[in-house]
Amino acid sequence: MKIRVIGSGNIWTGYNSASYMIDDNILVDMPNGMCKYLFRMGINPREIENVLLTHFHGDHYFDIPFYFLLKSKADNKNVNIYCSKEGKRKSQKLLKLAFPNSVKRINDTINLNYVYDDCFKVNNYNVKKILVNHGRMKPAYGYIFEINNHKIGFTGDSALCYNVEYMASICKYLFCDCTYIKGTSKHMGIDNIQELSKNNPNCKFVVSHMEDETRDKLKEEKIENIIIPEDNYIIKI
Numbered sequence: 281m282k283i284r285v286i287g288s289g290n291i292w293t294g295y296n297s298a299s300y301m302i303d304d305n306i307l308v309d310m311p312n313g314m315c316k317y318l319f320r321m322g323i324n325p326r327e328i329e330n331v332l333l334t335h336f337h338g339d340h341y342f343d344i345p346f347y348f349l350l351k352s353k354a355d356n357k358n359v360n361i362y363c364s365k366e367g368k369r370k371s372q373k374l375l376k377l378a379f380p381n382s383v384k385r386i387n388d389t390i391n392l393n394y395v396y397d398d399c400f401k402v403n404n405y406n407v408k409k410i411l412v413n414h415g416r417m418k419p420a421y422g423y424i425f426e427i428n429n430h431k432i433g434f435t436g437d438s439a440l441c442y443n444v445e446y447m448a449s450i451c452k453y454l455f456c457d458c459t460y461i462k463g464t465s466k467h468m469g470i471d472n473i474q475e476l477s478k479n480n481p482n483c484k485f486v487v488s489h490m491e492d493e494t495r496d497k498l499k500e501e502k503i504e505n506i507i508i509p510e511d512n513y514i515i516k517i
């Protein structure tokens with residue numbers, strides 16, 4: 281399994297917004313600017329067939345119209361969107377706003393499939409969708425990928441909550457929200473990640489969605505099982 285951190289920052293930084301690519305054809309989240317992030321990294325989003333969305337804030341799905349338009353011109357027209365039940369309505373509304381005269385042509389051209397299941401298979405991975413706590417944004421999900429008894433988790437945007445603690449207890453790597461220095465009711469902070477890493481020494485925490493001051497502070501703290509990635513950081517598991 282190859283995981284590329286496409287974005288490690290939050291929207292108010294020079295870093296790309298939190299997002300990941302798995303094995304060159306699965307994306308976790310599609311923030312505004314995602315297609316450009318990928319092109320800059322030498323990756324063609326035409327090849328990507330699977331997009332897992334954690335929740336419907338703009339910094340996690342606003343590049344969907346550009347991705348759909350690109351797929352409608354690509355040889356590989358397969359598009360699987362894994363998300364919560366409002367995903368179809370939300371993404372189609374956005375597509376209509378972005379390209380009002382092309383919605384029908386795009387939808388008629390691509391092989392678009394929305395998957396709302398809590399458990400599903402992508403490539404060789406068994407994936408579980410798991411509820412997290414992102415304040416008033418409901419539902420917000422994390423994902424757990426399983427292969428050869430290894431579990432790799434993605435929290436999406438979340439405060440510290442039972443399911444994030446659960447993910448930390450079973451995962452080898454947890455790609456997690458660490459927006460702030462101090463956690464809030466919507467996002468985790470360094471204090472939360474410190475606690476998680478102390479309680480779960482077998483899990484490696486790859487932090488994301490960071491504000492710049494959080495990144496600087498994390499670098500000073502030098503916590504053993506925390507990885508502070510730059511954009512385009514690659515982990516092979």
Ligand SMILES: [Zn+2]
Binds near residue numbers: 437
């Ligand atoms: Zn959010």
Ligand SMILES: [Zn+2]
Binds near residue numbers: 339
């Ligand atoms: Zn966000």
